Each structure stands twice: as C-alpha cells, then as structure tokens.
Amino acid sequence: MMKNRIFLLGAYLLLLSLMACRDESTQMQNYAFNDNLAFEKAENSYAEKFKVLWNGMNVNYAMWDYEQQQGLDWDAVYDKYLPEFEAFDEKDREVSDKELEKLMEEVMAPLHDGHLLVCFKNHQTGNYVNVSPSKLRNKSRDDYEQSQGFKPDLDGYFAFGDFTTGLEAYTDPIMIIRDVLNTKGVGRQWVKARIADLEKQATLSSLEAKELASLQDLVSELLELASMQVSKSVISTYNKIALRYEWLHVPGLTAINETFYDNGIHVRYALSRDNIAYFYLSGFSLSPYLSETYTNYVFGKSFDDNTKAMIKSVCEVWLGWFNAIQQLHKAGALKGIIIDLRSNGGGYTNDFQYVLGSMLPSGGFEYAKARFKRGTGRYDYSSFMPQEAVTFAGDHEVVDDVPIVLLVNCRSVSMSEMSSVCAQQLDNGCVIGKRTWGGFCALTDNQSYSNNYSGYVGIEDVTPVFCYIPGEALFTKSGQALDGVGVTPNIEVAFDTEAYKTKGRDTQLDRALQYIREGQ
Amino acid sequence: MRSNRKIHSLIPKSVFLLLALVPMVASAQWRIGAQVGASCNHFVIDKQYQTDYQYKDRWGMTVSLTGQYDFKNWLAVRAELNWTQKNHRQTRYQLSQLNYRYFNNYLQLPVMASFSFGGQKLRGFCNLGVYAGYWLSSRREGTDYNSFTGKPYIIREDVKFNSDRDQRMDAGLLGGLGMEYRIARHWVAQVEVRYYYSTVSTQKDYMRVKDPRYNSTLALQLGGSYLF
Numbered sequence: 001m002m003k004n005r006i007f008l009l010g011a012y013l014l015l016l017s018l019m020a021c022r023d024e025s026t027q028m029q030n031y032a033f034n035d036n037l038a039f040e041k042a043e044n045s046y047a048e049k050f051k052v053l054w055n056g057m058n059v060n061y062a063m064w065d066y067e068q069q070q071g072l073d074w075d076a077v078y079d080k081y082l083p084e085f086e087a088f089d090e091k092d093r094e095v096s097d098k099e100l101e102k103l104m105e106e107v108m109a110p111l112h113d114g115h116l117l118v119c120f121k122n123h124q125t126g127n128y129v130n131v132s133p134s135k136l137r138n139k140s141r142d143d144y145e146q147s148q149g150f151k152p153d154l155d156g157y158f159a160f161g162d163f164t165t166g167l168e169a170y171t172d173p174i175m176i177i178r179d180v181l182n183t184k185g186v187g188r189q190w191v192k193a194r195i196a197d198l199e200k201q202a203t204l205s206s207l208e209a210k211e212l213a214s215l216q217d218l219v220s221e222l223l224e225l226a227s228m229q230v231s232k233s234v235i236s237t238y239n240k241i242a243l244r245y246e247w248l249h250v251p252g253l254t255a256i257n258e259t260f261y262d263n264g265i266h267v268r269y270a271l272s273r274d275n276i277a278y279f280y281l282s283g284f285s286l287s288p289y290l291s292e293t294y295t296n297y298v299f300g301k302s303f304d305d306n307t308k309a310m311i312k313s314v315c316e317v318w319l320g321w322f323n324a325i326q327q328l329h330k331a332g333a334l335k336g337i338i339i340d341l342r343s344n345g346g347g348y349t350n351d352f353q354y355v356l357g358s359m360l361p362s363g364g365f366e367y368a369k370a371r372f373k374r375g376t377g378r379y380d381y382s383s384f385m386p387q388e389a390v391t392f393a394g395d396h397e398v399v400d401d402v403p404i405v406l407l408v409n410c411r412s413v414s415m416s417e418m419s420s421v422c423a424q425q426l427d428n429g430c431v432i433g434k435r436t437w438g439g440f441c442a443l444t445d446n447q448s449y450s451n452n453y454s455g456y457v458g459i460e461d462v463t464p465v466f467c468y469i470p471g472e473a474l475f476t477k478s479g480q481a482l483d484g485v486g487v488t489p490n491i492e493v494a495f496d497t498e499a500y501k502t503k504g505r506d507t508q509l510d511r512a513l514q515y516i517r518e519g520q
Numbered sequence: 521m522r523s524n525r526k527i528h529s530l531i532p533k534s535v536f537l538l539l540a541l542v543p544m545v546a547s548a549q550w551r552i553g554a555q556v557g558a559s560c561n562h563f564v565i566d567k568q569y570q571t572d573y574q575y576k577d578r579w580g581m582t583v584s585l586t587g588q589y590d591f592k593n594w595l596a597v598r599a600e601l602n603w604t605q606k607n608h609r610q611t612r613y614q615l616s617q618l619n620y621r622y623f624n625n626y627l628q629l630p631v632m633a634s635f636s637f638g639g640q641k642l643r644g645f646c647n648l649g650v651y652a653g654y655w656l657s658s659r660r661e662g663t664d665y666n667s668f669t670g671k672p673y674i675i676r677e678d679v680k681f682n683s684d685r686d687q688r689m690d691a692g693l694l695g696g697l698g699m700e701y702r703i704a705r706h707w708v709a710q711v712e713v714r715y716y717y718s719t720v721s722t723q724k725d726y727m728r729v730k731d732p733r734y735n736s737t738l739a740l741q742l743g744g745s746y747l748f
Contacts (some may be wrong), residue, residue: 011648023732058729068684075728229733237631349668360636370666374610374618376568377723377731379685383675385666442668450614450669453570472668 019316029377031056031457031465032449038077038152042464046095048089049120050107054078054455062473063113063441063508066481072110074378078317081107082102097122097129102130112137112484114413114439118282119460122263128461138410143434146495149409150343152280154270156329156504161183162513163270163278167320169313172264173235173256180238187223187251191215218245232261257307263288263298268316269321269423275328279302279321280340280353284347284415285499286354289314294350321425322358322396326476329397332366336403336516339419339481342433342495342508346414347368349442356393356406356419359399364388367422368440373454387474399428405512406431407487413437420487431489441470442483454471485498532740549590550748555602555710557582558742561624563608564734572613575611578621580605584737596634598647601655604628604716604736618664622679624734624735628653628716643700651716653679653690685726690735692718703744713740 002417011439029038031052041048058074061067067074084103100122108118117371121128132336136146157163170176193450198204221241228234235243235258242255244453287294289311299307328334339355356364386398408416408431417436423429448471449455457467475481496507554565559580568574591597603625609622632649660677665672681688698712716739721732 021717022564022734023721023730025568026730027730028568028729029571055729058727065682078728230608261709364669370668372664372667374664376566377574377685378727379682381662381675385664385673385675386669387666387669388669444667448667450572472666482589 009012009322009480016026016055028059031077032446032453032455034459034462034469035315039458039463039465041495044123046100047082047118049465050082050085052457053118053120055108056465056467057469058378060373060454060455060457060467060469061113062373062470063481063483064380064382066473066483067110067112070112070484071108077107077110081422087197090201094152095122095124097125097127101129101131104129104159104180105136109136112438112481113441114437114483115441115443115468115470115519117466119466121464128466134484138437141410141435142493143410146497147343147359147409147434150411150495151282152264152268152340152342152503152509153500154268155277157270157506157509159504162272162315164273164496165324166268166270167317168266168268169310169317170264170266171260171310171314172266173238173258173260173264174230175264176256177225180252181222183252187217187250191219191222194220194258194372203443207400214245214248218248218250231260233488237262237282255304257299257303257310259299259307262309265314266332267291267317269317270326270341271371273511274517275333275335276338276513277321277324277328277334277336278338278340279318281344282354283344284349284351284355285350286314286318287350290318290354291350294348299518318354319393322354325359325399326397329402334399334402336405336511337399338405338407338516340407340509341412341416342407342409343411344413344416345411346418349379349388349415349418352417352419352422353392356404356422357389358396360391360422361398362396365422366477367418367425368476369479370442371475372452372471374452374455381473384475389418389450395475396474402428403516404429405515406433407512408436408487409495409508410434411437412487413439417482417487418442419484420489423428424487424490425477430491432489432491432515433489434490434492434494438484438486441466441474442472446470477498527744542600549744551586551588551590551708552748553588553708553710553743553745554682555582555584555586555600555741555743557611557739557743559604559606560738560740561606562738563606563607563622563737564736566731568728572615574609574611574613576606576611578609580607580623582741584741584743586745588601588745594636596636597631598634598649599631602628602630604653604737604739605626606737609662613623614697615665617663620660620662620664623659625656625658626653626690627656628654629689632696632715633695635701641702643721645698645700645710645712647694647696647698647714649694651653651690651692651694651717653692655688655690655722687720689720690718691720692716696739705721706747707744708747709742709744712739714741716741720743 031038042052109133111133117132119128119130188382197214237257242253261286265285268280270278287297352394366385366388367384369384371384372382374382406420446456455471458465460466493511495506499505525533560584562577563575573656582604584600588596588598606624608622612618628651630651632647634645634647636643636645661676663672664675674728696712696714700708700710702708716737718735
C-alpha cells in the first residue's frame, strides 16, 4: 500500500513539473520584404517604427559582439528610447523631420558599421528621414568637407609634363548634364550662340522662326533643369527635353540611359614621363562595362547607340591603363602604379579583378575573414571563413616588383577599403592619404536576403522603415574590425587645398609620385 | 544581463522529497557501479521564420559512475556522476553546403528514486528524479558557405562560450526504465533507457526578446554494480 502511494506521488510530481517547465519564445517577424502585416502599425506610429528598427537590427546585424565590446547595450537602447518615440505618437503632437532625425541620430550614433543607413518615413510630413551612424562619426574628421565630391584634377600635371599620355571618360549622367549646360560649343551654350545668330538676321524664314522660338523655349527649360536638385528625376526631365528638341540637332543634347544613374562612372588613365601608370575611378562600377554578364544584367541585351558609345568609352580608358602596364612591365620599364580611390564610395566586389586584382596572380586573393548570421539569436554566427577577392583570370603580368600605391581619403569606402587592406598585405603595396571611412563589411541585394537571413529591413522608399544592413561581418585576417575605424594609411598626407588652388598641385598625388620615385 | 532562476527553484524541492524517504530504512544495502551507453539528443529551438533551417538529432556517448542505497528491496535512492554528450546537427534545406555537427559535452549529477519489482534474479526498475549539469565544452565540425565568394569551407573548431548568452548550468527531470539481472551474489548487470528533460535553457535571458533553447536527451546505457 505504502509502496503504491509513493510510486503514484513520484509520478504525479513528475507530471506537474513537465507541464510548467519550459519558457516560450517571443514571436519574431521577418522585416526583409514589403510585408503589409509586418509594417502596418509602423505606417502611422513612431513607436512602431522604432520597434521595427530595433527588432530588425537585433536579428539581422552581424556585429553585436563587437558593439558590446565597444560598450553598447542594445536592450538598454530599447528601454531608453521607446518612451521617447511613444511621446511622438501623442495626440496632436507635431513632429518635424528635424526632430525625428535628431532622435534617430541618438539611437544610431553608437553603431559602428560603415554602411548602415536607417530611413524612417515621417508620416506627418510624408518625407523620408535618413540617418547614417558613420556619417555622424566622420563629420568631425578634418578632411570630411574637403573630400565631399572630390575629383582629382590632372590638368596641371599634363600642362607641366608630369603626365604625357592619358584618356578620360565619364558616364555619370549628372556630369554629362552639367557639360550640356556649361560647356562651350555644346548644349545650352551652343543654343545661346545659335539664338544670337538668328536674332542678328534681318528676316527669318518660317522654319528659322520656328527654330528660334523653339531654341528660346529650350534655353528656358535648360535653365529650369539647372536649378533642380540632383536626383534621378533630373535625368528623366533632361531626357524629355532631349527628345522634345531632338529635331534641333543641338550638339551634346542626347538622351541618357537612366541606368547610368546607378552605374555611372568617371575614369581617368594617365602615364607619367617615367612610366608611372595612374588610374582613377570614381566608383567600383567597372563590371557593367567590362563584363558581358554584368552588361547584360545591368543594361539589358540590347541598347541604343549612345549607351553603346558610353560603355565603349569607359572600356577604352581601362584598356589604355591595363595594356600600358602589361607592355611596360613585360619590357621591364614600368616604374610604378597609382590607383586613385579618393572619394570612391565602393561598388561591385567583382570590380577588384579589374583594378588591384589585375596585378595579382589569378585564382583569388584572401584578404579578410567573414562571418554570417546563422539564426535569429543576436549572437548566432557562422564560423569565420576566408574572404577572397576575385583576381584577373586572363593572361596578365603579375606586378610584384614595382610599387603599387593606393590613394585614399575620408570618403574612400567599402571596396576602396577592401582594396587598401589587400594592398597593405602586398610587399610592394602602399596606401597614401588620409584614414578611410570605416565601411569594410559587404552588402548584397534584397533578393539574396535568404542566403543568410540577413541584410535588409524593408524596401527603400516603399516601407515606412528601411535599414541598409551588411549581409556579412568582415574582419581583417588578424581579427581587427575596421568598421567605424577605417584603414590607416602607410603614409598619412593631407590634401592641401591652398596648394591646389594656387599652384594646381595635389599634395597626396605628389607624395605618391615621390614614394614611387624615391622609395620612401 | 539576466539569468535563468529555474535551476535554483527545482533542485532543492526535489532533493527534499527524496530525503524524506530516508526514515523508511529497514534493510539497507549499498551498491556502486559504472555504466556506459549512447545518448540521442533532440535540440529544441524556435526557428521562427527561418523555416529552412533544420536541427537534427544526433547520437553521442554517456559514461557514468553510480552509487545506490537500497532502503528496501523495492525502493532505493541513486546518484550518479556522468559525462553525457548532447549533440545536434544544424543544416539548411535550401543551402546544402551548410552542415554543422555540434558536439556538446556535459557533466551531470542525476539523483533519483529507484522503484524496482520482480524476482530475486531478474528485476525491472523505474527511476524518477532530477539532475544538475554543467556544460563543459562544445565543438563544431562540418561545412559552411560564404555567399559572397560562392565557396564552401570545411569547419573544425572549438566553440567559444559567450558569457553574455550561454547558460553553462543545466538541470531538469529524468525518468528511466530498465532491467537488472543478478549474475552473482555481489554483482548485478543493468540495462536502462533513460530520458533527460532539460528545464534550463542553453541560453540566458540575455536580450529582451525571449529565445530559449533546450536539450531533450535519450540515453541507452548498460553497466553493472557491486553490492556490499
């Protein structure tokens, strides 16, 4: 009897314990796509926008252990800032874009990833408010302002004979439109000259009268275009003008393929009198020009003659530089190479093979270690895996016996920093200029989100919250994080704006030339 | 940083219950022994929306040193010190290159009441009790995939514990069924199927989002004891 009671008691206790033992998990939402249910509450609530941001970052970001080491408590951020966003939701509370931006900056400022961008749609104003923690961090850098929109100018170097050969091309639509508006002999300047010619005539034929009237309308429309803020809509407005006035045959006034807005590039090749091969690229967007696969993907399989000509012009510049290196190195006459990545914001990882990778052995170059999200937990990461850059596969010279110098500044980001890290691993590599931005991790597109279940929150300009988050965390081979820090140049040189204005000298380029010529 | 408090509440209550049986000593007998066997672990995790992740059961090993005090011929209290592996596998349905085999080593102290029935030579028994454990080490082997380079890589590494996240202490309930055969006056052989039900998550409440994970482990073990 006693035996049975004890047995039953034990079984009963076990059963009770089983029923109440394990915690349940919080249900998590996937914010990668434009999911109505996921974003519904965030459409009209600042607090809900913040929750989407917090939860989306919590699951997708791959650098939480690093952020924790830097002192960030992401849970404390939630506790502190949710009430402030809730206060924005109070009835009759007006929230300006500036106020929203300020609060978002406080939330995001401690984060280190150099690509991270957060966009909230202010439902009261209809505007998107964007915050970048790396921009906040780098604003205080001494070359932040100077490096904005920086483009190297070699005209003085050609004038004085430092450089003797060169090619240049650009497909950046904004640069082309500026040429159409300001360059003598084309576009608006040509139109004004033609108007002046027609107005001098005593009598005009009916066609000439029509031409004059249209030219005057065109000048007005071009003036209006010049006052527009730079955006993709400038290109579509310009193209409408070009189409409408096509019959006037205005030199330079040709429609531009809008794809160039995201894939435009400015490239320049120059060869010095002592065979230093210089190459400048405004962004790592060479692949759509040099790779048939990328050309088809970006531009489609058939395109107009003007697009064809623009693609060809970029190829010619790159080939000029590449072929010069091959010929000179083979002949033992190459003195050195300069790759100018100043204010280059990055781009396609595939581009590496056309730039620094065109001087390295085929088969790839391991330059860092990568880690990916592997679950919904904040610290669910993969093992570290090698991160390799693609090197040129075709027959080419391996340049390991003459200096290769990379020029960088505060706005050298992403692929520019990846190239800098690679260069610093070469015996003949050297990075000159100012410390880079600090955006080393790589990104992918939304379609690739489920490769690692990380990368994005929302869709840009569509969902009320959008976060641009890297799909992987990258560290140097020694385990150092460069995000929020940047690559420190081997030789630090500031760009002397005064010397540039008064003497046309680029102090950073001069130092690179000196390093190659003198070896120090 | 938050910590799981279930460890502290469950064990004292259960041990008290077992100690309450002590006054019933009539004919007492000590026995010590050892067991060895295989463990099959089931890792319990909420995959959320990442539905193509798969967490598969894996086999491991278990080795125990046992001590038992028989109060009566049908009732005993048993304690063990064992090393048990609670392994699992992580794969993805869409990305076959991702295949991690986790080896998780635990040191456990199960304490249980053992109820037995049957004859002198051959007896059946049922064990009910609790255990406390400590997560000694972890290792993972397999392959993973770098989606940027498009290459798979072979992985073989010790897993470093994250003090913010990982709960090294373990505890839970156990139940087992087995058979015992008296092979000599002082020797018995045993075979047992035992189930460990962890009630402590392998992760602390380290973030405001709750993400508990548990091990449920089936052990098939055989061994012997010496009766004093």
